[in-house]
Amino acid sequence: MALPFLVGGYAFYSGTSTRGIIWMITFLLAVVACVFLHEVGHAYAARRYGVSVFDILLLPIGGIARLKSLPSKPAEEVWVALAGPMVNLLIALAFLPALWYWPRHEWFPILNNYDLGSALVCLSLFNAAVFVFNLIPAFPLDGGRILRASLSRKMSRLKSTRITTWISRLIGLGLLTYGFFEGSFFLMGFSLFIFIIASREMGSAVVSSFLSDTIISSLAKDARSFDPETPIHEIVEHLHRSKNGGAIIVDECCPIGFVNLRMLEPLKGQVTHVGSLEMPTVICHDSNTPLREISQQFSVFPKSIAIEENEGRPVGYLDLDLLDQGFQAFAKTV
Numbered sequence: 001m002a003l004p005f006l007v008g009g010y011a012f013y014s015g016t017s018t019r020g021i022i023w024m025i026t027f028l029l030a031v032v033a034c035v036f037l038h039e040v041g042h043a044y045a046a047r048r049y050g051v052s053v054f055d056i057l058l059l060p061i062g063g064i065a066r067l068k069s070l071p072s073k074p075a076e077e078v079w080v081a082l083a084g085p086m087v088n089l090l091i092a093l094a095f096l097p098a099l100w101y102w103p104r105h106e107w108f109p110i111l112n113n114y115d116l117g118s119a120l121v122c123l124s125l126f127n128a129a130v131f132v133f134n135l136i137p138a139f140p141l142d143g144g145r146i147l148r149a150s151l152s153r154k155m156s157r158l159k160s161t162r163i164t165t166w167i168s169r170l171i172g173l174g175l176l177t178y179g180f181f182e183g184s185f186f187l188m189g190f191s192l193f194i195f196i197i198a199s200r201e202m203g204s205a206v207v208s209s210f211l212s213d214t215i216i217s218s219l220a221k222d223a224r225s226f227d228p229e230t231p232i233h234e235i236v237e238h239l240h241r242s243k244n245g246g247a248i249i250v251d252e253c254c255p256i257g258f259v260n261l262r263m264l265e266p267l268k269g270q271v272t273h274v275g276s277l278e279m280p281t282v283i284c285h286d287s288n289t290p291l292r293e294i295s296q297q298f299s300v301f302p303k304s305i306a307i308e309e310n311e312g313r314p315v316g317y318l319d320l321d322l323l324d325q326g327f328q329a330f331a332k333t334v
């Protein structure tokens with residue numbers, strides 16, 4: 001928001017007339033308002049599909065409507081992404097009649113023609129440019145999101161993100177080459193921005209696909225259950241004999257803790273029963289629970305253990321290390 005006043009200050013020191021300074025500040029405030037309305041368009045469409053909106057941020061490179069989640073259906077995502085540019089198209093069309101004044105005066109501000117007609121023409125052209133620019137099918141522009149959501153109707157989200165990421169990189173490469181030969185630092189900087197955001201989108205699509213498509217049973221390690229009264233040396237012997245990384249401590253069919261060799265070895269001889277140990281928090285999940293639900297447990301309690309239950313009986317465990325190993329293996333396959 002400080003930009004219009006900075007430009008106004010610069011105009012004052014460069015000898016622009018008072019009328020010109022007021023024109024510039026008003027015009028730039030109107031530009032900021034149009035960027036804001038673009039984001040309001042996204043936010044309004046998102047709320048219509050039941051998606052909450054955190055807030056709207058105005059940044060030097062544009063605005064962002066921060067959504068709590070994405071709409072569940074690809075068609076809804078298309079409409080949410082399209083709503084922003086549509087607002088700019090409507091504004092551009094609303095101010096279009098001002099173009100009738102064009103032949104009667106020079107509208108470009110450098111020519112010191114600071115009147116309402118020139119402001120409306122400039123706003124109309126600005127909004128038309130924002131509309132077209134945002135429909136370029138590259139991340140992070142709305143066009144990139146529209147392309148990805150449209151492809152998601154026919155293929156997985158991961159595949160549609162990968163295709164959109166590559167198209168984004170091609171467009172970024174084209175802009176970088178054009179910007180280099182034209183000497184435009186803006187275009188070169190923007191192409192780098194496209195590369196960075198496209199890679200980030202791909203990364204988050206891989207994480208999202210891993211968390212949604214994998215269930216706890218495919219990553220959990222088998223673990224036997226023991227009573228809290230079991231002597232520690234007995235569990236240590238079992239863990240040495242078996243390939244299990246740990247053991248689940250169950251009190252009357254209810255898992256109350258988890259132990260592994262790393263925790264037990266130093267305590268051998270000091271504590272007799274495993275039940276008297278301080279153990280990490282355990283939370284039970286059914287074998288078919290997707291990792292997306294379990295990841296919430298680790299984001300709140302990173303040191304906790306997820307217990308895999310099959311028909312109500314604890315059969316395995318999953319910790320943050322196993323989750324990470326599973327993700328590394330998954331990431332290599334995509």
Ligand SMILES: [Zn+2]
Binds near residue numbers: 042085134
């Ligand atoms: Zn947008």
